[in-house]
Amino acid sequence: xxxxxxVPVTVLTGYLGAGKTTLLNRILTEQHGRKYAVVINEFGxxxxxxxxxxxxxxxxxxxxxxxxxxxxxxxLIRIVGGLxxxxxxxxxxxxxxxxxxxxxxxxxxFFVDEGVKEKARLDAIVTVVDxxxxxxxxxxxxxxxxxxxxxxxxxLNKTDLVTPEELEAVEARIRxxxxxxxxxxxxxxxxxxxxxxxxxxxxxxxxxxxxxxxLSGEDDHEHNDDVSSMSFEVEKPIDPxxxxxxxxxxxxxxxxxxxxTKGILAYAGEDRRFAFQAVHMIADGxxxxxxxxxxxxxxxxxFIGRNLNRPRLRxxxxxxxxx
Amino acid sequence: MSQSxxxxxxxxxxxxxxxxxxxxxxxxxxxxxxxxxxxLGDGSVHLVPAADPAIWRAARVHDGAALALAADVDxxxxxxxxxxxxxxxxxxDGSSTDLASFGAMKWVExxxxxxxxxxxxxxxxxxxxxxxxxxxxxxxxKTWTHPSSVTGLTFDGKGKRVGASxxxxxxxxFVAAKTxxxxxxxWKGSHTAVAIHxxxxxxxxxxxxxxxxxxxxxxxQHMRMSGYPSKSETLSFSRNGRWLASSGADAMVLWPFFGGxxxxxxxxxxxxxxxxxxxxVACHPKxxxxxxxxxxxxxxxxxxxxxxxxxxxxxxHGKITALAWSADGGRLAVGSESGFAALIDFSKR
Numbered sequence: 001x002x003x004x005x006x007v008p009v010t011v012l013t014g015y016l017g018a019g020k021t022t023l024l025n026r027i028l029t030e031q032h033g034r035k036y037a038v039v040i041n042e043f044g045x046x047x048x049x050x051x052x053x054x055x056x057x058x059x060x061x062x063x064x065x066x067x068x069x070x071x072x073x074x075x076l077i078r079i080v081g082g083l084x085x086x087x088x089x090x091x092x093x094x095x096x097x098x099x100x101x102x103x104x105x106x107x108x109x110f111f112v113d114e115g116v117k118e119k120a121r122l123d124a125i126v127t128v129v130d131x132x133x134x135x136x137x138x139x140x141x142x143x144x145x146x147x148x149x150x151x152x153x154x155x156l157n158k159t160d161l162v163t164p165e166e167l168e169a170v171e172a173r174i175r176x177x178x179x180x181x182x183x184x185x186x187x188x189x190x191x192x193x194x195x196x197x198x199x200x201x202x203x204x205x206x207x208x209x210x211x212x213x214x215l216s217g218e219d220d221h222e223h224n225d226d227v228s229s230m231s232f233e234v235e236k237p238i239d240p241x242x243x244x245x246x247x248x249x250x251x252x253x254x255x256x257x258x259x260x261t262k263g264i265l266a267y268a269g270e271d272r273r274f275a276f277q278a279v280h281m282i283a284d285g286x287x288x289x290x291x292x293x294x295x296x297x298x299x300x301x302x303f304i305g306r307n308l309n310r311p312r313l314r315x316x317x318x319x320x321x322x323x
Numbered sequence: 324m325s326q327s328x329x330x331x332x333x334x335x336x337x338x339x340x341x342x343x344x345x346x347x348x349x350x351x352x353x354x355x356x357x358x359x360x361x362x363l364g365d366g367s368v369h370l371v372p373a374a375d376p377a378i379w380r381a382a383r384v385h386d387g388a389a390l391a392l393a394a395d396v397d398x399x400x401x402x403x404x405x406x407x408x409x410x411x412x413x414x415x416d417g418s419s420t421d422l423a424s425f426g427a428m429k430w431v432e433x434x435x436x437x438x439x440x441x442x443x444x445x446x447x448x449x450x451x452x453x454x455x456x457x458x459x460x461x462x463x464x465k466t467w468t469h470p471s472s473v474t475g476l477t478f479d480g481k482g483k484r485v486g487a488s489x490x491x492x493x494x495x496x497f498v499a500a501k502t503x504x505x506x507x508x509x510w511k512g513s514h515t516a517v518a519i520h521x522x523x524x525x526x527x528x529x530x531x532x533x534x535x536x537x538x539x540x541x542x543x544q545h546m547r548m549s550g551y552p553s554k555s556e557t558l559s560f561s562r563n564g565r566w567l568a569s570s571g572a573d574a575m576v577l578w579p580f581f582g583g584x585x586x587x588x589x590x591x592x593x594x595x596x597x598x599x600x601x602x603x604v605a606c607h608p609k610x611x612x613x614x615x616x617x618x619x620x621x622x623x624x625x626x627x628x629x630x631x632x633x634x635x636x637x638x639x640h641g642k643i644t645a646l647a648w649s650a651d652g653g654r655l656a657v658g659s660e661s662g663f664a665a666l667i668d669f670s671k672r
Contacts, residue, residue, distance in 0.1 A: 052387075054406075055428035057451065059471050061490050064512045064532050074490065074513045074531070075472055082406060082430060085346040085364030086388040113531075114553060 006121040007084075009093045010197055011106050013147045014128035015137055016099035019157040023128055023189035023196070024096055025049055030193050035090040037083050039076070041098045052090060054079055058098060060105045063112060069256045069280040070112065071105040077113045084119045092197065093120065100143050103127075103150035104259070107279040117284075124199040127151035127181075128189065131170050132161040138173065148174055149227045149259045149304045150279075151181045153196055160187045177227045178304055180262075227259065229304040232317045237268035238299050239322035246316050247276070247283065254307070255281030263301035266291065268322035276301075330634040333667055334622075338636070339376045340665035343369055347658025349392035350645040353399045354438055358415040359656050360401045361645065361664045362389035368403055368413050369664065373654070376666055382417035385409060391434040396444020396459045404431030410448045410455075422461050425450045433473055437482035445498065447485050449473035454487055456498065467496050467503060475517035475528070488517035488528045493538070495526065508538040510545065518558035518567065520580065527567055529555040535569060535578075537585065546585055548578055552600075557646075559606040561613070566591075566627060568604040568613045575601050575615040575625065593625040594632045603643045609652040616643025622657050624669075635667055 014020045028036065028050045037052045059075040076095065083093065097106060103125055110122040127147045130137075137144035148154060154174060159167055171183060184191045243265065251258060261278040276285040291297050301317055334340065346364030353360070359371045366385035372378055385405030392403045399415040402422060410423040410431050425431060433449040445464075446457040451472050456465040467487070475488035485496045490513050494505035514528040514536070525546065527537040533554055537546030548569075555571035566577045567585070574595025578585035594601075594615055603616035611627040614635070622636035622643060636643075641661030648655055653670035657663075 053428050054430065057472070059490065061471075061513045061531075062511075064530075072513075072531070074474075077531075078432070078472065078474065079430075082388065082390060082432070085348055085390070086406075087346070087364075 006119060007087070007091075007093055008123035008198055008200065009080075009095060009110065009120050010123050011103065011125045012094060012096045012128065013101060013103050013125060013150070014099070014155075015130065015133075015144065015147075017133070018099075018128040018130040019155070019186075019189040020096060020099075020128045021048065023126075023155060023157075024094065026189055027094065027193050027196065034092070037090045037093045039079055039093065039095045041096060041101075054083075058101060058105075067255070067281045069104070070108060070282055072112050073105045073109045076106065076109045077116055080116050080120050087119075092123070100141070102143060102146055104146070104279055107150060107260075108282050111279060111282045111284045121200075123197070124152040125150050126153045126155060126196050128155045128157055129174070130161075131156055131159050131167055131185075134170050135173065145177055145227045146259060148177045148181070149229070151178060152199060154178070154181045154183045155189060155191065155196070156183055156185045157189050158187065159185045177229070179229045180231070180302055180304065227304065227306055228308055229302065230308055230310055230313065231300060231302040232314050233298050233300040234318055234321055235296070235298055236321045237297065238265050238320050240265075240267050240274075242322070243320040246320055247278075250313075250316060251278055251281045251283060254305075257307045258303060258305040260304045261302065263299070264288075265299045265301075266297035332637045333633065333635045333669075334637070334665055337669070338665050338667040339371075340663065341369075341379050343367075343381075343662045343664050345662050346388075346660055347645045347662060347664055348389050350647045350656035350658045350664070351392050351394050351401060352647060352649040352654065352656065353401065353415065354394050354397055354650070355399055356649050356651055356653075358399050358401075359649070359654065359666055360392060360413065361656065361658050362392035362401075362403050363662070364388045366405060366407070368392070368401065368417075368419075370413075370415055370417060371666060372415065373649075376668075380417045382413055382419055384411055384413055384419045390430060390432050391448075393434045393436040393446075396436050396438050396446065397442040402434055402436055402446055402448075404434045404448055406430045408450075410434065410446075412461075422446065422457065423448070423455065423463070433476035433487075435476045435478055435485070437478040439482055445478065445482055447476055447478070449476050449487065452489070454485065454496070456485070465496075465498075465503060467494070467505070469494055474513075474515045477517055477519055479519045479523050480521045481523070484519070484523075486517045486519050486526055488514040490514070493517050493526055493528050508543070510536045510538075512536075515554065516556065516558055518560055520567075521560050521562070521564045524564065525580065527558055529558060529569070529571070533571065535567075544586075548585055548590070551576070557603050557605070559604050559613070561606045561611055561627065562608055563611075565611070566606070566613075568606050568615075570601045570604050570615070573598050573600055575604050575613055577613065577627065591627070591630075593627070593630055594623045599638070603646040605646040605648055605655075607652050608648050608650055614646055614648065614655055616646045616657065616659075618642045620659055620663070622646070622655075624655070636665060 063070040263276040265274040272287040387406040408429040471490040492509040513531040516529040533551040534549035551571040574592035577591040600618040619638035620640040621638035640663035641659040645658030
């Protein structure tokens, strides 16, 4: 493993009692010789069984950059910086958030701080939910929906406590919020850890390889505070300037509603794929590997958020096609 | 560039160096100047006697990474903080003892010391939101709690006040106060480092948003110093406080603290022009000179009045992460991310 590579960071979110710490300890005991630095924010009854554990308070602050929703975890900036001084001692970082945490500040930390970006990359946000209590949590607060909306991987835990019908219903409810996350049904958070760690670009591609027609099934749940997700694709190459102008204005205007935005773009005259992602208004993008020979160069974009206007987003994305 | 214009680096003629194999977190000289120390990301502290710089002694001090290092209040030793929750005294002979233990997961991130008369002095260390103040014997004097984690810690020139940076400002605590109420210098945002003017005229912090913020202490007047392409990680006042040197740009950036500055004044830029980020600065303790370290490993010393630049270490050993002068200004200690550590002799021969 090259020292120069960015360290993968896995974020574990979920309500108290959903099984976060159980999953964390499972990862740590089944890590197959890999070592993780673990950042926790509250001491659960279970304790965490690992050599390198950092206990921190979640210290969120607002950036003075004119962006109302740009909040960042300053404690993580310091901790990632500190951990990098002993870079050879671990292979990845796992961050456990408190039960009620909004995942946005954690995610934005990895986009906003140049020192963190240089050394670490957000690998996946893993949300653990309790199959029995999720419906009540969703009714209680926005945080439960936000945690599902932000997830790349959802561990639908405690499936033994619900009937098969209840399980179907709760999974359908999750899908209404986030169509793109991988859902694993578990008991006692038991699942192969490779389903959780080192997901990386793989998930972005997997998400974007899903059939958009399948995805755009019945999702017309777009009123008010409901979080939903939708994707669009175009076959013709994209003009980078048009795309930047459109997405920039969209994020500026609707950033607080747009929890996550991800895309893979085929730029006109460019053989590499451009990967784009954003958390609220904070965006980041880079070229990733080349398009394969014979592979259709289809650009795709995914939105997860509130008040998504399907026709308007579609028109906007289609308007980015190069002349 | 032709071979004939290659600069001669002082490291070759007047330096000694080692590859220590781990991130150099900090470099310091002892109060009496007899020993130099480098604290590393593998928890070790490497000690070098001035009398014989060929001897480098490694001491195992922290189980984890060292995070901070300061000269002890007197004599030949040092005080270090680590991510093992320990604040430790390190002797020039490599021996080490606990000054305080804060628990396994509590990082000791900032350490500052101040020497008073007759071997007395003060040691301050931060753990999360709390600053602990000790006397020279290791007796705890004070515990000061802040609204968020402490990111920078420094004594003023006389050891009367301690400045601690955190979210939304800097707290100034009076060491001798009967009731512990800080003077809070407020400015919204995340402050990540702090420096106090040597004559106590101003306090300056570095901010997350690639800018510095200052407060004039006489009247609380705000000072804004912006325009950096990157975060300033180090701040250093010149010996008499006329200049504040800072990292975070592709040159050393020096703000004038005279003639009404820094407000409305442009900063001086030294040793810039090749587009490489300056990562460390350290003002000379006796002369108007400043040492600068860069992301490519280059180290230079610049004369502030003439802007003349003396090349010290070639850009070959990784990002510079530690830079310190001995109290007499005769020696400079340099450390890098890749584990390169060097001592350069500037004394007259």
